[in-house]
Amino acid sequence: MTEEEPRLSAQEMIERLSPVLSLGLRVRAVAALVVGLAGAVFVAALWWSEPGPLPGRTHVAFALFTVFCLAWAGYGGWLLTRRVPLFAGEQVVAAWIALVASVVTAVVVGVVAVQRGTGLGLAVAVGGVFVAAALVLAVRAHARRAALLRRRRELTGGREEV
Known part of the structure; x- marks a missing residue:
């Protein structure tokens, strides 16, 4: 039997050794996406429902918290779309x-x-x-x-x- 086994590159070996998106990473990605979106919706709804004029620093705080939540949601979405080892x-x-x-x-x-x-x-x-x-x-x-x-x-x- 002189059949030669196909040789794998180091990249292929790494991909076979561990799944690209392990269950734990998938759970974290979904959690970041869902919690980020929920947080953004909650903060934006709270911001829009405030009665009367708000001080400028309050608008800045609401905007920053909304951006932070959207950043986590974007991070979760980015993780879920990755199809390569992230190292x-x-x-x-x-x-x-x-x-x-x-x-x-x-x-x-x-x-x-x-x-x-x-x-x-x-x-x-x-x-x-x-x-x-x-x-x-x-x-x-x-x-x-x-x-x-x-x-x-x-x-x-x-x-x-x-």
């Missing part, structure tokens, strides 16, 4: 969304606290915790992605196969 790219995207949302929210809460004269200390402390957690997640996601891409280069011998 932890989805974690990097999620970490950046979380980091931007945390920083912007912390700044808005800080500005509101200063304007109301309620003290900046608590706002900075709470905002700092959320920003620090998001930053840790971003650093870990980048490190994991870099390790996976390094491993892929090792498996492919430096060739980028698509």
Whole structure:
């Protein structure tokens, strides 16, 4: 028997070793999509149903929360449409969304606290915790992605196969 088995590229081996969208990743993607859309609808409905004229900073806050929700919905939709190995790219995207949302929210809460004269200390402390957690997640996601891409280069011998 001299039949030669077909040789697989490193990319094909990686794809066969793990499904492109595991069940856990699919669940997270659907959750991000559904919760993001529900949040956007809820915040927009609350914004539109407010009686009387709202202050400018309230409009900005509602708009930012709506954008954050739509960003998570877009992230969920993007994940569901991927048909290639992501090499932890989805974690990097999620970490950046979380980091931007945390920083912007912390700044808005800080500005509101200063304007109301309620003290900046608590706002900075709470905002700092959320920003620090998001930053840790971003650093870990980048490190994991870099390790996976390094491993892929090792498996492919430096060739980028698509």
